[in-house]
Amino acid sequence: MATKVAAIMGMSAEDVIKRVAFVKCKGSPDVAKTRYVYDGVMDCREAVVLPGSGPKGCSYGCLGLGTCVTVCPFDAIRIENSLARVDESRCVGCGLCVASCPKGVIELVIMDKRVRVACNSHQRGADVKKVCQLGCIGCGLCSKVCPEGAITMEDNLPVIDQSKCTQCMKCVEKCPTKSILFLESSY
Template identity: 45%
Template sequence: MSIAISVLVVMTLVGLVFGFILAAANKKFAIEVNPLIHLVEDILPKGQCGACGYAGCMAYAEAVVMDPDISPNLCIPGKATVAKLVGELTGKVTAEMEPKVAYVKCNGTASNAVKAYQYSGIQDCAAATLLQGGPKGCQYGCIGFGTCVKHCPFDAMTMSEEGLPIINSSKCTGCGKCESVCPKKVIELVPIGSPVTVSCNSKDKGALARKLCRVACIGCGICAKNCQHDAIKIENNLAIVDSTICSTKCSETTCLFKCPTGAIRIQNSVETVERSVS
């Protein structure tokens, strides 16, 4: 018993000695952190989304405080309000930001799109893509397993019963996290206020695109021909809308009603325009 007590006492003393040594070393070699870094971090939204290009809010706070060349408006979720505060704290000029919101470039719901096969693997879009490009007939469409929803740091996305992500524009900060994790690149950030967007991502030619999805863009060019401001062009069999021209010059969304398949929709509208798509 006396031996055990002696060993315990020795170990305790050794632990105390090393503890004092480590405490002294920590005090001697401690690097003082600029208190301004913590002030900047406190006003950031803490989404840790990485939209600023840094590994988390603390990393960006340190960069914007210590590096005079780092802009104060890199926090996309914080928008203009946070950019202004960061600029005031760091003494930097804040450039004007264009607010954006995520948009799903696909309307290939379970009732609209054809399935290539029945998938029963891991319910993850990236995993499903590894098997012949995914179970959806259209190889450009949303797979529908909600990987983007799971990665949204601001709870701005949900999955619809039809198997497509729905974006809550009032919660979406435009951080781009969903855009970065989508293996099909179906999600993109568009300026808030852009009247219309193309809810299709297919590069297939018209006949094949329509065969695989009844609401696909068929690249017919009717929308482009009827746009008075040349805001629409056809690239790789797909209509592309110039959101800047569309939002600043367009007052009549003629393309919305001329599109024969309904591929052009009002931005972030869950409701489709009533039309025949037979």
């Protein structure tokens, strides 16, 4: 199938890089605070208009109400422990979930690149820790230890240049909050 699609697009199948959706949040209820109990429509786009951008303590985090689940035609996303989770074996990288997420928590990533930033918060240190135990504190240690210069800090979050990343794991080992992780499985 990839060969046929590639031929139509004037490419070879080898040029096709599989991209999948990734949820940049580990703020489940056991590690992240909530501001109030939400009892409204189970749709992230509806909840985000409430004070504080929804009930979650982190205004950048996954609301876990399942809008991404409802828009995914491939049954590749489910809500687990109040967070969206992607089954990469089912994900085709269509981007519908990315477009539907009002918090910008979901992004398309290169499937084979397993070192990923699992936080979406642009706050720093103490402000992050007030709302999530696993949030990135913007310390920059990851960018300092990366031997390839693949990590830059942008708006208090590490950004990994996947074309430079060799997955040496130094950033994963150094991250004090484990916001940078090596994703071993897709579910």
